Amino acid sequence: MAGESFSELLKGYANPVELLRNSKSGIYVYPVVAPEFSNWRSEQEAWRHTAVLFDQTHHMDELIVEGPDAEAFLAYVGINAFGNFDLNRAKHFVPVTPAGDVIGDMIIFREREDKFVLVGRQPTANWTKFQAAIGKWKVRLTHDPRSDSRPDGERILRQHYRFQIQGPDANKIFEKINGGPVPDVPFFHVDWINVGSKKVQALRHGMAGAPGLEIWGPYSDKAYILSVILEAAKDTGVDLRRVGARAYSTNTLESGWIPSPLPGIYTGDGMMEEYRDWLGADAYEAVGSIGGSFVTDDISKYYVNPFELGYGFYIGWKKDDFIGKDALTKLKGAPTNRKKVTFEWNREDVMKVIASGFEEGLPYKWIDFPQPNYASSSADMILQGDKMVGMSMFNGYSYNERSMLSLGVVNADVKIGDVLTLKWGEPDDTQKTSTEKHRQADIRVRIAPTPYAKEARENYADSWRTKS
Amino acid sequence: MAGESFSELLKGYANPVELLRNSKSGIYVYPVVAPEFSNWRSEQEAWRHTAVLFDQTHHMDELIVEGPDAEAFLAYVGINAFGNFDLNRAKHFVPVTPAGDVIGDMIIFREREDKFVLVGRQPTANWTKFQAAIGKWKVRLTHDPRSDSRPDGERILRQHYRFQIQGPDANKIFEKINGGPVPDVPFFHVDWINVGSKKVQALRHGMAGAPGLEIWGPYSDKAYILSVILEAAKDTGVDLRRVGARAYSTNTLESGWIPSPLPGIYTGDGMMEEYRDWLGADAYEAVGSIGGSFVTDDISKYYVNPFELGYGFYIGWKKDDFIGKDALTKLKGAPTNRKKVTFEWNREDVMKVIASGFEEGLPYKWIDFPQPNYASSSADMILQGDKMVGMSMFNGYSYNERSMLSLGVVNADVKIGDVLTLKWGEPDDTQKTSTEKHRQADIRVRIAPTPYAKEARENYADSWRTKS
Numbered sequence: 015m016a017g018e019s020f021s022e023l024l025k026g027y028a029n030p031v032e033l034l035r036n037s038k039s040g041i042y043v044y045p046v047v048a049p050e051f052s053n054w055r056s057e058q059e060a061w062r063h064t065a066v067l068f069d070q071t072h073h074m075d076e077l078i079v080e081g082p083d084a085e086a087f088l089a090y091v092g093i094n095a096f097g098n099f100d101l102n103r104a105k106h107f108v109p110v111t112p113a114g115d116v117i118g119d120m121i122i123f124r125e126r127e128d129k130f131v132l133v134g135r136q137p138t139a140n141w142t143k144f145q146a147a148i149g150k151w152k153v154r155l156t157h158d159p160r161s162d163s164r165p166d167g168e169r170i171l172r173q174h175y176r177f178q179i180q181g182p183d184a185n186k187i188f189e190k191i192n193g194g195p196v197p198d199v200p201f202f203h204v205d206w207i208n209v210g211s212k213k214v215q216a217l218r219h220g221m222a223g224a225p226g227l228e229i230w231g232p233y234s235d236k237a238y239i240l241s242v243i244l245e246a247a248k249d250t251g252v253d254l255r256r257v258g259a260r261a262y263s264t265n266t267l268e269s270g271w272i273p274s275p276l277p278g279i280y281t282g283d284g285m286m287e288e289y290r291d292w293l294g295a296d297a298y299e300a301v302g303s304i305g306g307s308f309v310t311d312d313i314s315k316y317y318v319n320p321f322e323l324g325y326g327f328y329i330g331w332k333k334d335d336f337i338g339k340d341a342l343t344k345l346k347g348a349p350t351n352r353k354k355v356t357f358e359w360n361r362e363d364v365m366k367v368i369a370s371g372f373e374e375g376l377p378y379k380w381i382d383f384p385q386p387n388y389a390s391s392s393a394d395m396i397l398q399g400d401k402m403v404g405m406s407m408f409n410g411y412s413y414n415e416r417s418m419l420s421l422g423v424v425n426a427d428v429k430i431g432d433v434l435t436l437k438w439g440e441p442d443d444t445q446k447t448s449t450e451k452h453r454q455a456d457i458r459v460r461i462a463p464t465p466y467a468k469e470a471r472e473n474y475a476d477s478w479r480t481k482s
Numbered sequence: 483m484a485g486e487s488f489s490e491l492l493k494g495y496a497n498p499v500e501l502l503r504n505s506k507s508g509i510y511v512y513p514v515v516a517p518e519f520s521n522w523r524s525e526q527e528a529w530r531h532t533a534v535l536f537d538q539t540h541h542m543d544e545l546i547v548e549g550p551d552a553e554a555f556l557a558y559v560g561i562n563a564f565g566n567f568d569l570n571r572a573k574h575f576v577p578v579t580p581a582g583d584v585i586g587d588m589i590i591f592r593e594r595e596d597k598f599v600l601v602g603r604q605p606t607a608n609w610t611k612f613q614a615a616i617g618k619w620k621v622r623l624t625h626d627p628r629s630d631s632r633p634d635g636e637r638i639l640r641q642h643y644r645f646q647i648q649g650p651d652a653n654k655i656f657e658k659i660n661g662g663p664v665p666d667v668p669f670f671h672v673d674w675i676n677v678g679s680k681k682v683q684a685l686r687h688g689m690a691g692a693p694g695l696e697i698w699g700p701y702s703d704k705a706y707i708l709s710v711i712l713e714a715a716k717d718t719g720v721d722l723r724r725v726g727a728r729a730y731s732t733n734t735l736e737s738g739w740i741p742s743p744l745p746g747i748y749t750g751d752g753m754m755e756e757y758r759d760w761l762g763a764d765a766y767e768a769v770g771s772i773g774g775s776f777v778t779d780d781i782s783k784y785y786v787n788p789f790e791l792g793y794g795f796y797i798g799w800k801k802d803d804f805i806g807k808d809a810l811t812k813l814k815g816a817p818t819n820r821k822k823v824t825f826e827w828n829r830e831d832v833m834k835v836i837a838s839g840f841e842e843g844l845p846y847k848w849i850d851f852p853q854p855n856y857a858s859s860s861a862d863m864i865l866q867g868d869k870m871v872g873m874s875m876f877n878g879y880s881y882n883e884r885s886m887l888s889l890g891v892v893n894a895d896v897k898i899g900d901v902l903t904l905k906w907g908e909p910d911d912t913q914k915t916s917t918e919k920h921r922q923a924d925i926r927v928r929i930a931p932t933p934y935a936k937e938a939r940e941n942y943a944d945s946w947r948t949k950s
Contacts, residue, residue, distance in 0.1 A: 048511075048631070049511070049728075050508070051508060052916065053508075053509065053848075053915065053917060055918035059918065069634075071635075072635065163516070166537075167539075167540065167637065171635075365836070365837055368833070372832065372833070372884050382521075383851065416839060447519075450881070
């Protein structure tokens with residue numbers, strides 16, 4: 015139904031959980047990029063041991079915010095301090111609701127004094143557009159949604175290409191494509207480098223827990239830039255692996271970013287109600303899915319606040335106002351705040367689940383390698399005895415760690431090293447097409463720090479991924 | 483190097499095995515089609531229990547052969563009897579070398595008295611083109627190679643779309659799209675049906691072991707045809723599952739066709755030598771790969787003859803001549819001929835291999851689900867004690883059978899029910915990018931009939947898949 019609002023759509027359901035748990039949108043994929051270039055095990059190994067090329071052109075929305083009020087507007091929408099936001103910096107932009115619940119996150123680049131580019135999942139883009147629509151800011155927004163999940167042979171066009179090169183050998187490639195040493199830019203700072211005959215912007219980044227650069231430019235340059243990078247790998251003898259869709263999303267397990275918090279937009283009145291009226295029935299928030307063993311009618315139980323994700327230190331307390339400031343002031347240091355951890359899955363229990371796929375009868379929920387997530391937002395119960403003490407929000411297998419890992423939040427009193435239980439699989443049948451029928455399993459999980467990867471902990475002690 | 487011949491390329495290698503075992507072309511994929519539409523377990527289940535839609539538009543080469551000599555030419559190139567090849571029939575076209583080794587296979591349709599369409603892997607198309615080039619036949623050939631394996635957002639165009647609808651509920655969809663009962667066509671016969679407002683050709687087929695139809699037409703009609711099919715599924719309430727790239731290739735494990743025999747073109751002089759001079763260094767035969775535990779310098783050890791694949795009954799002995807006739811006459815009934823079987827992998831041994839991915843040290847070769855093949859042609863040793871008595875040529879996991887299965891050939895004296903050993907993984911490191919470093923494992927396999935699926939055995943007793 016063209017033009018239907020999310021509010022209209024919701025009227026057909028007992029509550030938003032019912033809608034999202036029965037979404038038929040399928041697996042939330044990393045689109046367009048080939049599933050594997052070599053094989054996903056070697057691709058994972060390469061970001062730890064040699065170098066990888068991530069093609070991030072397709073899986074994220076891009077939102078351009080420009081105009082005389084751009085900075086003031088974004089400082090109001092996001093929780094982040096903007097005082098130190100120079101032209102050569104990027105930030106991890108996080109907006110929350112007036113209740114202080116995380117809506118999502120995007121990387122934000124400042125391209126000019128009056129122009130910002132935001133890159134990330136759709137909820138933050140939608141919310142930002144809504145704020146521009148209801149406010150009186152002098153801003154112009156341009157939204158380039160992520161590529162089609164199943165293009166089926168049709169051509170895909172985007173505004174920008176976006177590549178990352180990571181790993182211990184990445185620097186050899188940078189020097190080659192730049193024609194000399196690359197500027198020693200601090201983490202999340204931006205500079206310009208040469209890629210063959212082109213000058214491109216480069217962000218110092220490190221998604222897989224090893225230093226690297228993210229570069230971007232007009233989509234029409236993509237083939238040229240790619241060929242320069244591959245040629246440089248050849249010339250330098252670096253075993254650069256292009257990372258396919260299957261391995262890509264698992265890199266976050268080692269570095270500790272949770273890509274998929276459920277946006278806290280389903281509850282609340284006033285501005286929140288207005289937002290749901292404004293939001294289309296085809297938005298991410300409407301077609302996305304909730305998967306996992308944690309089932310509740312109260313959708314707010316799936317939300318997280320910025321302190322829980324380790325984003326507390328972003329908050330620009332000195333700003334006069336920003337959406338959620340009052341709520342966050344109250345939540346700061348609250349004993350109810352959970353903390354972000356890594357769950358290390360017990361291998362025997364994982365094997366028990368896999369083995370059920372070789373036995374008669376209804377198996378446990380299949381653990382698909384390397385990425386078993388079957389919803390755009392996952393919530394698996396973490397139990398201490400019978401008591402729920404956390405939720406697992408993003409899982410995957412790491413060939414580097416030889417382990418199934420997941421990221422999530424636990425109560426403050428849970429300790430590193432504690433062995434708890436992850437309830438794997440859903441208690442009931444839903445309409446989700448992304449999962450086969452299954453029964454539930456108990457999987458022991460050991461609480462580990464985040465980021466899990468030793469390399470990431472050591473190399474990114476200053477980054478947002480490690481603070482809490 | 484543009485224009486380099488396969489013979490030239492081969493000069494850089496000790497033997498063709500060395501070239502193919504070190505191919506860097508990556509996994510041989512089912513291209514363009516999304517990896518999963520729902521999830522691969524449910525997609526596999528659907529061909530057994532409801533209905534599936536296979537999109538076969540992209541993974542096969544198409545070769546059109548037309549002209550006054552088309553029939554005589556193809557009868558000379560292939561082993562098949564052509565006497566009963568009416569306009570309403572299709573055949574499983576198999577060419578062999580003068581030595582009687584299988585080159586490949588394609589489905590061949592007769593569109594007019596003087597026009598045939600062949601659909602399948604590239605080796606048969608290449609060989610057929612070569613025969614046209616060196617002979618004096620009045621034929622014109624048009625070759626439409628399969629779609630790019632990793633299109634990376636670029637548009638794909640083909641000559642024809644090609645869909646199959648299979649499964650116990652498929653007939654409800656045919657009746658709906660046809661606007662009434664569909665003609666009761668025998669297996670591998672062709673008729674016309676309506677799909678909405680279009681009249682399309684339909685082949686009675688059954689790749690997944692359940693009755694179905696294959697339909698095709700101009701590529702520009704694809705979106706329309708797809709929408710009519712999906713609408714029909716909705717209207718009839720049939721749970722039709724679109725099958726993605728990950729599940730697709732496993733359907734053959736239940737029905738018993740081996741898609742990937744190594745073409746027997748690497749040896750022989752005379753015509754064979756001329757063929758390798760003619761063949762380009764970018765051909766399937768040159769860039770394809772050999773994977774598996776069976777390693778030999780003598781590439782002919784990987785070949786199979788038509789009797790071994792169960793294609794003996796195709797042979798048109800009454801034809802005056804066809805390539806390989808003399809050799810096949812000698813091979814007929816030879817005690818050295820192996821026979822096609824299904825290998826049912828022992829679940830404990832499979833679990834042992836998987837478990838090694840959760841342990842320190844070098845793991846066994848990863849068994850990737852549902853399709854662990856890591857080469858365009860696979861050859862894993864089948865051992866009875868220390869003696870090699872067969873080879874496994876195509877493997878995969880069947881959620882329907884809750885088992886890893888593979889297809890291959892064994893010596894004549896191996897019996898159904900025998901428990902032998904499959905050597906899993908390669909004895910050495912190669913340059914193949916499709917596999918991680920690994921060690922070898924012994925996996926017990928039980929010899930089972932082909933086709934393995936009970937449904938397929940019962941429903942297709944007359945088809946080429948079940949005869950031997």
